[in-house]
Amino acid sequence: MREIIMDHYSNPRHKSNPDGEGFISIHSSSVNCIDDIDVFLKEKNGVVVDAVWNGVACAISTASTDILCDLVLGKSVREALYLIEQYHHMISEEPYDAAVLDEALAFMNTSKQAARIHCATIGWDAMEKLLKEKK
């Protein structure tokens, strides 16, 4: 799991500005930390056709946001919202559907470092807001 986080931190796949038209975006930053990111979503006929993000972020927020983009790509808006909900359950130490979280399971211990919950969810909260606009 450590390797998954380091891999997405060192080589994020979806860290870029949006390529082309039709994206909606949201800005997220915090008074408590350095993370300052934009998340971009492109949806067509109820399906996520592209998801990217960009900005300044630590290892945890970089990797978690990047994995999120991986997970929502090609999913329906409803499926994407479901997996984000399951992720939030995991972070809050509540029962969750592990089957849909794939690499995002690397963050299952976040609650032990409570100060980092924000880092592990900043991109997810942003994406959830974007998806709800398209629901």
Place this chain on the structure above:
Amino acid sequence: MIDPYKIRKDFPMYRNKIQMQKHPLIWLDNASTTLKPDPVLDAVSLYYTNETSNSHRGDYDLCFNMDKKVLETRQTIGRFLNCQPNEVVFTSGTTASINLVAFGYGAKYLKKGDEILLTQAEHASNVLPWYKVAEMTGCSVSFIPLDKDGRLTPDNLRKVISKKTKIVAVAHITNVLGYIAPVKELAKITHENGALLVLDGAQSVPHMKTDVKDLDCDFLSFSGHKLCGPTGIGVLYGKFDLLCKMEPFMTGGGMNSKFDMCGDVGYLEPPLRFEAGTQNLEGILGLKAAVDYLMKIGLDEINYYEEELKKYAVKELQKTNNVTIYNPKSEAGIVTFNINNVFAQDAATYLNSRGIACRSGQHCAKILIDYLGVVATIRASFYFYTTKEDIDALVDAVKNGGNYLDAYFN
């Protein structure tokens, strides 16, 4: 000679063996806030258990006693800073103190064409109030350049100050780099140009002797909680004639001498003019206890001890070959660094997993980041109860910094 082990017996946070992440707490975030000794806690508690009353609101003994104690606190602060008791204004902290000068003096007297000088190393609370004054009055804000190490020098002030300059607002010790500003020389240059020197003492007053007469600053702000006192209490010192010229930032009870239905209002003399409403009385009493405690230990001793800790920390951290230190030469007990190839916030989480409290980020000095050329740093800051073992624990953690994700998987 400071004996931190003996001193720690006065601090419940140490006595109670407080832990973080199942490790004994290693508190290295003293530039942010400090731990509290028994006399401070007792003074605060005593207000609620034996001394509850308002001040200057009644004719009975408890109230009289409270007035006396508030005055005694002003006298204590007067001895602490070498000023008169009536030059001591209670505020909620440094931020409120600087805002009081900015709005009470700056907004009243500055105008278009005037200039306020700051440095790039200032804390947000010594930048944003002045931006507000500029917005309100049309005056401008400029920055005194720092030298290559990040230090504010008299020469650099001389280069930019002019007859336009009305206020020079700088930190006595900067909160990220920890340099001690040459205040006496800065004050001289400032006054020669007809401007006022507004000093941010948040990081200096707790750590070194502050003599406002000798420094000749016009205003000085500090916070109680950074010198072992309660949160929510601080001080603005101002030369009395300047305080007299200042507008109250807040009006209300306790600060007026009279008012009628025609809007005719008389304000009290300073410092009461600036203390509208019921004051933070537990805070005032706790602040007195904290200042008494510091004076008993001795500010020169504290200053010397922290300088030694700083040298030790820089030496030991550099030995690891795993850090970049941004202020190895500065005097104050603040070390700002990064573990090589680890983002500051990830490093701070890793330190947390070892029980070490350090701050990561921009430390409220967001415009300094351009100067340092990094997005974020870790800051370890010391006080007179910090031990060499605390620093050893930090150094030991830094050696293994490459495994910072351990914080997640152990």
